[in-house]
Amino acid sequence: MQNTSLRPMGIGRILDRSFQLYRKHFVTLTLIMLILYGPFYLLEQLLTYQETAITSTSILDQIRSGKSLQDMFETGSYFQNNPSVQDENYIGRMLLLVLVLLPIMLLGLFPTSVASVVHLVKASLFGEEIPSVGQLLRKSFRRFWPLAGSTFLDGLIMVGLYIGLAIIIVIFALIFVVGGKFSNAFGNFGGGAVALTVVFFILLTLGVLFGFCYFFLRWSYYLPFVALGEESIGIGRSWKLTRKSFWRLFGMYLVLSLILYLFLAVIQLIIAAVFGMGLWSQLLQSLVSIVVMSLWYLPYAVSFFDLKVRNEGLGLEGLMEQTMANPALDNSEELEPFDPFDDPKPIDLDKKNE
Template identity: 40%
Template sequence: MSNEPRLPLGISRMLKYSFQLYKQHFEKLFLLSLFYFGPIYLVMYLLMPAAMEQSSTSLNNLYHIFAGGAIDPTWQRETLDTGAFVSIVRMVLFSLFSILYVVLLGPVFAAANVFLVQAVFNREAPMSIKEAIKRAFQRFGALLGSSLLFGLIIFGIGIVTMILIGILFAIGAGGIYASGGGSVGGTVVGVVISFILIYIGVLLLWSYFVIRWMYYLPVTALREEPLGLGRSWALTRSSFWRLFGVMFVMNLIVGIFSVVVEPLFNAIIGSEGLATMLGQIVLILLRIVLFPLPVVLYAVSFFDLKVREEG
């Protein structure tokens, strides 16, 4: 790693560099991830022990909470049926704790990873986990403020894009219906294809703003700007497609684990008592192991942007 030239990295080299860094500094990255997710799983076990005793459906719900997805209605219905008011209270408490925890400590965890990667990227003395976390907490207020602002902006853009999807789809479907002339099947296919194309287009538009502003966090952590949004926009002005491609590939790699490996693993261990619990513990550890990968790539891509700009 120390011999790696600090040159602008393409998609394949950036991925390779990130995996090398992840491998060589696995212990620190794993411990950081464990420190971050450990309290979440502990509180989940204390407030909703039944959820930890179920199949991976409950764990998938926890994963989707932090991935921005929705809770499986089947699991939600089963939970409500078993405990009525107490279950509702516990679910609400856990949800509130999770939201506050992620909002308050998520930026700190990401910044700590940025500091670890910075030390490697600049060929400095290895940084300890304690030092990385300490430096991140020194920027707690700025990280929290900039993260809240970024979240509000992206949330607002998300709402606008959803409205845009609805409007464009209504116009497209109306045009297909009004044109007539074709079979019912052809009309349905045309509507479906138009919806998919509109959805992909609007999703790319939303992704554009996310990628252009998402480097606010390392900028803020490194004290380059108070909020970091303007600096992030400048750094990414000619790198959107490269960043979109590398992030897409990394998320595809990590996503394969949830889509393929987890169901296969659950099928192997079965659904009986101790085997299920041990299997869930293994799945939790695997998630904790995988989580630093996209965070490391995020930090590496940021410093690559700085190399491209500063030379």
């Protein structure tokens, strides 16, 4: 471990360091995502794929052949095809996807992949040797059941919160419906009242979405605690860790989402235009999603250690050990905070002895 103090990072610094780690460890991160998510995406595409009229040729080829946009979107085309009518086994395949594959992905693949990224970021943070792909996966799978159990518990909490917020909207809707009937019975329910109702429900919906995002972010940092063996559940620690950091985290994920969704949308449009909408095109789009996936997890892991620096004094213990081991370092010598993702500068021992 590097015996220097760690400093907090802003949104731009976290994202910048995340992209640097992505470039530096691209092969390791991509192999982890391919091993974990590759079979899942392959089975998902095989279960949901439906052959249609335009899937065999690309959109560019169809435009060259003289087809208009109306021809591409007409009845029977890919965009309006109903797979449940064409395939009698469609419902069974969808049940297999929802009841078997999705739980495996949400409770197994997702927490394991996040744990692997956390271990990689931790090794980079403390200057340790970066584990291989196999070592990262083994470290993650050692905590598989705590990771799966805590993810399941967090999912139950978020579903309960979602249902509770939905009930609030329904209650207010019923109140306004009953109130509107009484208003119509005893007087006119004017346009101003309708506009006020619309504005109220827009604000209520935004408030509900904000409330859901607030609790989701506050409880979402449980996985690193569980992956590192500090907690069995970690939800309570996550709530304490994210104290006074909601807006910073919200801004970080908002910027990250805009960047990645825009990039993926452009790539998918290019693939669809060049290769069409066939099975191979969809598999290629899935491959791109897998390659980019670690970019979702890296800012999460980097921001976790940043929160540890801010709220739990991560790095102070190393600074104290350094000060005790070197009594010559008194208070008059100011130690510059250390950015854990910067490469340390080599020390010239000859110049130091002079």
